[in-house]
Amino acid sequence: MEIKEIYNYYLQSSGIATDNRKINPDNIFVALKGDNFNGNKFALSALENGAKYAIIDEAEYKLDNRFILVENSLLALQRLANYHRKQLNITIVGLTGSNGKTTTKELINAVLSQKYNTKATLGNLNNHIGVPLTLLSFDNTTEMGIVEMGANHQKEIEMLCEICEPDFGYITNFGKAHLEGFGGTEGVIKGKSELYNFLASNNKTAIVNIDDTIQNEKTQNLNRITFGLNNNDCFVNIKNIETNPMVKIEFENITIQSHLIGLYNANNINAAITIGKHFGVSNEQIKFGLENYIPNNNRSQLLEKNSNKIILDAYNANPSSMNAALTNFFQLEEQNKVAILGDMFELGNESSDEHRKLIEFCFNHEEITFYFVGHDFNNHKNSNSNMHFYESFETFKTAFSEIKKENNFILIKGSRGMSLERTLELI
Known part of the structure; x- marks a missing residue:
């Protein structure tokens, strides 16, 4: 048919x-x-x-x-979505990356919706089924569409771009995620850069963090809109970034106090500012949209429970995002810090080495109590008095229930399959 x-x-x-x-x-x-x-x-x-x-x-x-x-029903769904996309007079912003895709998508939506009727990917429906369903949720009243594209192997972003045909594209970063499917770090860069290839082939535009060396190099010959820190040559010059623990950003004459934890979220905010500026959203509207965005779904949430302050970032984890979250956690001036870290999945042959490296990354922080949960972390357990290792969540649960948990500052982070948000029930 x-x-x-x-x-x-x-x-x-x-x-x-x-x-x-x-x-x-x-x-x-x-x-x-x-x-x-x-x-x-x-x-x-x-x-x-x-x-x-x-x-x-x-x-x-x-x-x-x-x-x-x-x-083929799946192919029909994808072709239907692409055909529908072609019928609509709509601008689509597509984004991918190793970390921060969903948060960035929500931030862009928060900004653009101040001026336009926008629709964005629901949750993380960002795969070969989710992207078509997202496109088919757009209608004649939609002015701006924001489409998140996820991938765990080569050619997947290429295929998703062919379905949604983005007018603008943004890659959050190139990190150590889905190493098994992509075939290592270089494979991640190649796979995510399929978005750049589509933009180049179709004379479309990239949003670029010029401080990211790989992004900068790979987009030299593209139409691009740039942002950077203290760089007057960029379209958006970010003047200052602070985190203590929430991200605060200054650009032009505006200060934005976000509800997002950690320096690693700064560029997510910067991308949203840049896209908003390009599409004529006023600084005041940008500030309102970003300051009223509250993270949820276990993504960089700051919670309080029974005298404890908690950073809940248990939606997903890979070596890059784990390193960024810990770097931020180490810098926070808080007492009684506790890090509860779960295994990182889909790392293939590099899994053992990456879990070992992360433990070593924590060695010089004796002031923090670490709980490493999962088989891969447990394989590298050591005798450091501030480090505790558990084969599974159940063994961790039994031990943790006997520990005094008052007036702590706690980071909870692990891959989705670890479901470390269950720790909240123990606190």
């Missing part, structure tokens, strides 16, 4: 659904497949639950004209 014909069905619907249990009236259900499920089996159930049509890719499930048979 031609994509234009499928699009006509889409225009008659109330939107897309991929879960037959979460159907809104007149949705189109798209039957996707995974290693352990076949969405075609649930197409009839989706229609019974209120869907108007169901896109399927196995002929045996086509019972009547409400079933739209295609060769």
Whole structure:
């Protein structure tokens, strides 16, 4: 079936659904497949639950004209999203990077929404399914779209760019994330730079942190809008950055006091300022948007519980983000500091070495009590009196419940699979 014909069905619907249990009236259900499920089996159930049509890719499930048979349901979803994107008179900002993508996306949205009707990726729906769903959530009232693109292997960003066709692109950083899939640090740089390749090929524009050597070098021949610290040659010159513990930024005649923890969040804010300035958002509107953004979902949240102050940054972790979070934590002038750190995933053959390096990074901070949680950290346990190692969260939970936990300043950080936010229940 031609994509234009499928699009006509889409225009008659109330939107897309991929879960037959979460159907809104007149949705189109798209039957996707995974290693352990076949969405075609649930197409009839989706229609019974209120869907108007169901896109399927196995002929045996086509019972009547409400079933739209295609060769591949996922490919149809992606092509539909791209076709929809082409019909809209909309500017799209695409972003990727090793760390800070979701926070940066939220900050850009907070700024642009002060002047425009914006829509952005919900949560972290940033993959080969999430990006199409994001695009299909845009409509004729949307003026600016912000699309987060995640990847864990080569050619993935290239594919996502072909779907969403960003007009502007920003890479937060190149860090040690998904090393296993990308094939090492150089593979990360190559994979994330697929965004730059798309921008160059299509005469689009990059937002560039000129203080990042790799970003600066790779965008020399691109249309670009730059920001930097104390650099008058940049489009946005950031005059001062402070963290104690929240990030405060000064540019032009404006001071922004954010609710974000750590120096590593400064460039996320700077990118949002730069994009806002380019699109004519006033300094006062930029300040209002950024100062009213409150992080959530376990991302750089500052909490208080039972006399303890807590930095909860347990949504994800990799060597780069862990190093940045600890560097910030080391610099904070607080008493009774405690760091609870969980294993970092998807590091492949470099996992053991990266966990060892992180422990060594903490060696000179005897004033901090460290709790390392997880198999990979536990493989490098040592006899330092301020360092404690646990094979699993359950063994950590048992030991930690017996420790006095009052008037501490606590950092909690680990990969998503560690679910270290559970530590809050122990405090």
